[in-house]
Amino acid sequence: MNFGHVHRIAAPSLMAVLLLVSGVMPCHAAGKFFRLGYLDHPGSALCRVAATHGHFREEGLQVKLVKFQDTASGLAALEAGSIDAGAFMVGEALGQIAKGKGFRIIAGGGTPTDTGPLASLDENHQGEQERRGIVVLVPANRPVAEKGSIIGLTAALIRAHRTLQQQSPVVRQATLQKLSQGATVPNIHFDPNPDYWRMLRIWQGLGLQDAAMPGDFLANHVYEEIYCDALDRLLIGPMDPVLQELFSKAVCTPNCCPANSGRLFTLQGGSTQ
Amino acid sequence: MKRIIAAFLLSMFMMSVAVAANLPKLRVGYVPEPAHGLYFVAKEKGYFKEEGVDVELFQFGSASEGIAALKAEKLDVGTFGTTAPLLFISKGSDFTFFGGMMIGGQAIVTRPDRLAELAGKNLKVYKGKKIGLVKLSTGDVIFKGALKKAGIDWKKDITFVELGSATAVVEAIKKGSVDAGLLWPPHFSLAEKNSGLKVAHYLEEYYPKYTCCRIVAPTAKLNADKDTYRRFLAALIRAYRFYKTNPEETVRIYTKSLKIDEGIVRNETYVKKVSESNPDPLRKGILDFWQHIREAGYIPQDYPIDKHINTDIYKQALDSVIKKNPKDKVYQQMLSFYKKNN
Known part of the structure; x- marks a missing residue:
């Protein structure tokens, strides 16, 4: 299926979802809005909590939330550039990445969990649930200049996760219930970590690795550096147990260097000393 | 000319x-x-x-x-x-x-008043201690490797506090929120020079010629x-x-x-x-x-x-x-x- 065909199919639904624009942040400063699409799904709650609790604003972002009824139309909007980032189902997103769509996963979200007695024994069921979890994606061709916005977006989602985790279970359930406008909210496990190894497990479970793909194909589409930078930014502030746990689970390249004030050379001009 | x-x-x-x-x-x-x-x-x-x-x-x-x-x-x-x-x-x-x-190159740094309790060449002195480190830094990986080689179950016997940078490790040692911390060059020398901290041990003492x-x-x-x-x-x-x-x-x-x-x-x-x-x-x-x-x-x-x-x-x-x-x-x-x- 070529892009033109996708575009024709997606266009009506795109128009529909654009009419569903919701959750606009209060914003007094003039500036560009960051358009964040999200799936109408309880696993997208971090995006909505970040908006309602002012976490985007805390990160200096003016975010416009755009609701989508299905992942396919959301990913089409992301590809078309009508949204800047999107929170959609991971299984479908990985499927699109395997087909060559230039998306990069920058953060995780909520994954439905079954607490039934046999749930942990049924691997197929677990895999299916994992694939229905939410991840946040950006187009891979986003200019480097906007890396700061993406880090800010991810930091806001981490803040939203912290907000939910700091609520009592009863209050948290009420928060999620309110976001779903009264619909039944399943058990959801939230984790803003994009977690390459979890993505790899889903990727392998779906059999998406093609022999012709380079070994780091998936790694090139999971932008953990953004999550690590966002976490680093938040760790400058006071440490709390939620952040400490996220930090403990993240696998980030250690910030090893430098203590000196020496001139840093850039790739535009190397040292020939 | x-x-x-x-x-x-x-x-x-x-x-x-x-x-x-x-x-x-x-x-x-x-x-x-x-x-x-x-x-x-x-x-x-x-x-x-x-x-x-x-x-x-x-x-x-x-x-x-x-x-x-x-x-x-x-x-x-x-x-x-x-x-x-x-x-x-x-x-x-x-x-x-x-x-x-x-x-x-990696060192275990502490406050001067805590130096005596970390004396000696036996890694057992770190049992029960809280150690600050930068996760996945060479010091983190090698110190845990040395503890394992010495038969010490670090998951049970030592509390590791993961911090974001060498500077954060130095601050945690100074404040006393950790008993000691793992640093690399030139940070431990700077910590000694600028913050009055002391090197208790170099990891080479426990793990020679590590990469x-x-x-x-x-x-x-x-x-x-x-x-x-x-x-x-x-x-x-x-x-x-x-x-x-x-x-x-x-x-x-x-x-x-x-x-x-x-x-x-x-x-x-x-x-x-x-x-x-x-x-x-x-x-x-x-x-x-x-x-x-x-x-x-x-x-x-x-x-x-x-x-x-x-x-x-x-x-x-x-x-x-x-x-x-x-x-x-x-x-x-x-x-x-x-x-x-x-």
């Missing part, structure tokens, strides 16, 4: 530019640590050009930025610790370790031009000899190039010898390091790391240097060291 001299100097300069222009180029990234100074010795003493390679050095502020540049093929060589290349390789990036830059910063290259580039990479290592081998036999000039070169306090460079390099600049690839050390990362639970899947280590190019470089200097003791020691560790 002045014109003649000027014309002569100009022609010499033009000749050197022409020679350099004809040499194969390597773009080399590094992070500014004292033990990375071999690059500057080789540069300043002209070893790279004598060996037939034109090296351009690029300093990076963090290992993650550097390794990203290497992955984007903006660099031909990178020296960004051991963890960063291992993480990237385990996720499918095709890098190959082919040399080394630093052995040892720190390794030299890596994109595998395809390395395989396509092995001779250039061999020349590059030959220059570093000669720089190692200079570093072993000319301390004062080496200190001057390291200090000037890395903008680090001369006293710290001299102390770390030649007085306390807390780390060693050594171009040996240290294959066994890399494999041990990977094993310790796996045992610490940082990476859930194993990976055939050995396929990403090339020791042949270093051996060929060492042989080429020895052939020209068959009786040199430093080069003979390097050969013995290579045989033991690869």
Whole structure:
């Protein structure tokens, strides 16, 4: 299926979802809005909590939330550039990445969990649930200049996760219930970590690795550096147990260097000393 | 006369530019640590050009930025610790370790009033203690490896507090929120000098000759031009000899190039010898390091790391240097060291 065909199919639904624009942040400063699409799904709650609790604003972002009824139309909007980032189902997103769509996963979200007695024994069921979890994606061709916005977006989602985790279970359930406008909210496990190894497990479970793909194909589409930078930014502030746990689970390249004030050379001009 | 001299100097300069222009180029990234100074010795003493390679050095502020540049093929060589290349390789990036830059170097630092309780050579003194560290730093990985080798269950007996940077580790030690912390050069020297903290132990005391910063290259580039990479290592081998036999000039070169306090460079390099600049690839050390990362639970899947280590190019470089200097003791020691560790 070529892009033109996708575009024709997606266009009506795109128009529909654009009419569903919701959750606009209060914003007094003039500036560009960051358009964040999200799936109408309880696993997208971090995006909505970040908006309602002012976490985007805390990160200096003016975010416009755009609701989508299905992942396919959301990913089409992301590809078309009508949204800047999107929170959609991971299984479908990985499927699109395997087909060559230039998306990069920058953060995780909520994954439905079954607490039934046999749930942990049924691997197929677990895999299916994992694939229905939410991840946040950006187009891979986003200019480097906007890396700061993406880090800010991810930091806001981490803040939203912290907000939910700091609520009592009863209050948290009420928060999620309110976001779903009264619909039944399943058990959801939230984790803003994009977690390459979890993505790899889903990727392998779906059999998406093609022999012709380079070994780091998936790694090139999971932008953990953004999550690590966002976490680093938040760790400058006071440490709390939620952040400490996220930090403990993240696998980030250690910030090893430098203590000196020496001139840093850039790739535009190397040292020939 | 002045014109003649000027014309002569100009022609010499033009000749050197022409020679350099004809040499194969390597773009080399590094992070500014004292033990990375071999690059500057080789540069300043002209070893790279004598060996037939034109090296351009690029300093990076963090290992993650550097390794990203290497992955984007903006660099031909990178020296960004051991963890960063291992993480990237385990996720499918095709890098190959082919040399080394630093052995040892990590220290356990504490407040002066806590020094006595950490005295002695037995790692059991750390049982029950709270240790601050930067997760996945060389100190983190090697200290846990040393504890395991000593039969200490660190998951049960020691509390590790993961912090975001060396500065955060120093602050935590000063405030007393941890009993001690793991730091690397020049941070522990700076912590002693600026914050009045004390080194309780160097990790070398518990884990001799462990691997720190390794030299890596994109595998395809390395395989396509092995001779250039061999020349590059030959220059570093000669720089190692200079570093072993000319301390004062080496200190001057390291200090000037890395903008680090001369006293710290001299102390770390030649007085306390807390780390060693050594171009040996240290294959066994890399494999041990990977094993310790796996045992610490940082990476859930194993990976055939050995396929990403090339020791042949270093051996060929060492042989080429020895052939020209068959009786040199430093080069003979390097050969013995290579045989033991690869």
